[in-house]
Amino acid sequence: MKAKDELGKDAIVTNVKQIKPGGLMRLFKKPTYEITAALDETPPKTELSRRESIKAMFKDNPDIILDDDGKDSKEEEKLTHAFSDSKKLEQKISNIAMLLEKQMGAAAKPDPEKKEEEKKDNAAEEKNNACLQLIYKQLLDNEVDEKYINQLITEIEPALKKDGSVENILSGIYQKIVLKLGKTEVMGVTQGKARFVFFIGPTGVGKTTTIAKLASKLKLDRKLNVALMTADTYRIAAVDQLKTYAEILNVPLKVVYTDTELKDAYEEMKNYDIVLIDTAGRSHRDKQQREDIEKLISAVPKEERDIFLVLSITTKYRDLIRITEAYSEIAEYRLIFTKLDETDTLGNIFNVKLLTGAPLSYATFGQKVPNDISRLDAQMIAKQLLGGSD
Ligand SMILES: Nc1nc2c(ncn2[C@@H]2O[C@H](COP(=O)(O)OP(=O)(O)OP(=O)(O)O)[C@@H](O)[C@H]2O)c(=O)[nH]1
Ligand SMILES: [Mg+2]
Known part of the structure; x- marks a missing residue:
């Protein structure tokens, strides 16, 4: 006492x-x-570090990893409820706005020479500018590419009112970001028809782990008839890694060495709901390797396949540009971002989305199979980019 x-x-x-x-x-x-x-001087739980808050945010994300052509409306509702709750959003924006206002302080100092009317206009303009500057800084701090920040600001500027509040500017930017991030597109299933899903991407980003997470959820939560396939026969341990997961989940695993073998396997596995196909992480700089993957993919007809490009968010943006360009030559893909638990900033997601125009799908945020995966959510990313991490 x-x-x-x-x-x-x-x-x-x-x-x-x-x-x-x-x-x-x-x-x-x-x-x-x-x-x-x-x-104990560690800060109380409410002041989580930015990195922890990213992870926490995704952990709370409802677990919807399949698109059932709208059949699963209850889960959709859950999603809408959790992330589009407009009251909460307003609150969030006004919180960020308050922070910005505080930082801006008395930015606009009136000029005593000017007429009263002009003075008012000037003050409003200066306030708008100060606010935009802070938003600029915030986005830059989150590693959003300057090119895209400028785009955002240029697009929002004509809509700025002279008497616009910080809150208006902020929600304008927020909406623009959400719009640009677009609708998330996850895996789909077609009733009575197998879906062949390819996972491609650089070495070591987490392709195999992501497949294990998804396979587990599809099989155990959704009770789907899942099969695994791997064309990764370049590393000795690669097949074993997937084999272990296949055994645990009690799903078949087919190993294919060539595109001809993949074609045969495709015929064999038509009775499954979904077949997840692992590929070897290859250097995007090697043209031959890219062509190999292209051949594998084209063994399955376009209407029956999905392609996910798996990228680690920790890869620097310059490399992500080259990687996505190289894979764009091979196929149309959707984007999976891995290792969100290893970063403080989500700017790369926004950058790559704008660069490629490819739909966003999943995020992974840890090594645990199957829990550390969820659907990406535009509102969530926008919030994080604007500094509303709590
Ligand atoms: N921190 C973290 N680690 C991850 C995540 N996803 C995968 N990993 C780890 O990253 C390493 C590589 O994962 P793999 O799934 O083997 O990556 P891959 O893309 O299949 O690699 P290759 O087949 O060699 O190209 C493993 O140690 C995984 O546990 C993630 O979301 N966060
Ligand atoms: Mg692998």
């Missing part, structure tokens, strides 16, 4: 030592106690 009196309610007692009086006094006096107490 004394420790809490002195240090506050978060004090922790770390040691208690009894001190016995010496000499004759020990017969008459009670022992005293020395208490060591400390205050």
Whole structure:
């Protein structure tokens, strides 16, 4: 109690030592106690670091990994409820706006020479500019490419009112970002027909792990008839890695070495709902390797396949540009971003989306199979980019 009196309610007692009086006094006096107490200085849970908050955000994301042509409307509702809750959003925007206003302080100093009317206009303009500058800084801090920040600001500028509030500007930018990120497109299933889903991308980004996560959810949560296939026969351990998952999930695994073998496997596996196909991580710089993947993909007719390009968010943007360009030559793809648990910033998602125009699909945020995966959500990313991480 004394420790809490002195240090506050978060004090922790770390040691208690009894001190016995010496000499004759020990017969008459009670022992005293020395208490060591400390205050834990790690911030309380509400002040999560940005990285932790990214992870937490995705953990709360409802677990919708399949598009059922609108059949699963209940889950859709869940999604809408969690992320498009307009009241919460307003609150969020006004919170960010308040922060910005505070930072802006008395940015607009009126000029005593000017006429009253002009002064008012000027003050409003300066306030708008200060606000845009802060938004600019915030987006830059989140590693959004300057080119795209400029685009956003240029697009929003004509709509700015002279008496526009910070909140208006912010929700304008927010809406623009959400629009640009577009609708998320995840895997689809066609009733009575197998869907062949390819996962392509650079080495080590998490293709195989992502397949394991999705296979597990499709099989255990959605009770679908899942099969795995791998064309990754370049590394000795690669097949084993997927084989282990196939055994745990009790789903078949087909190993194919060439596009002809893949064609045969395609015929064989037509009775499954969904076949997830792993490919070897190849260097996007090698033309021959790209052509190999192209051949594999074209073994399945276009209407029966989906292609996901798996990218790690921790890859630097310059490399992401080259990688996405190289894969664009091979196929039309959707985007999966991995390793969101290893970053503080989501700017790359926005950059790559705008660069490629490809639909966003999933995000992964850890090594745990199957939990660390969810659908990407435009509103969630927009919020994060504008600094509303809590
Ligand atoms: N932190 C983190 N690690 C991940 C994530 N996804 C995968 N990993 C790890 O990244 C490493 C590579 O994962 P793989 O699934 O083997 O990657 P791959 O793309 O199949 O690699 P190759 O087949 O060699 O091209 C493993 O250690 C995974 O556990 C993620 O979302 N976050
Ligand atoms: Mg792999």
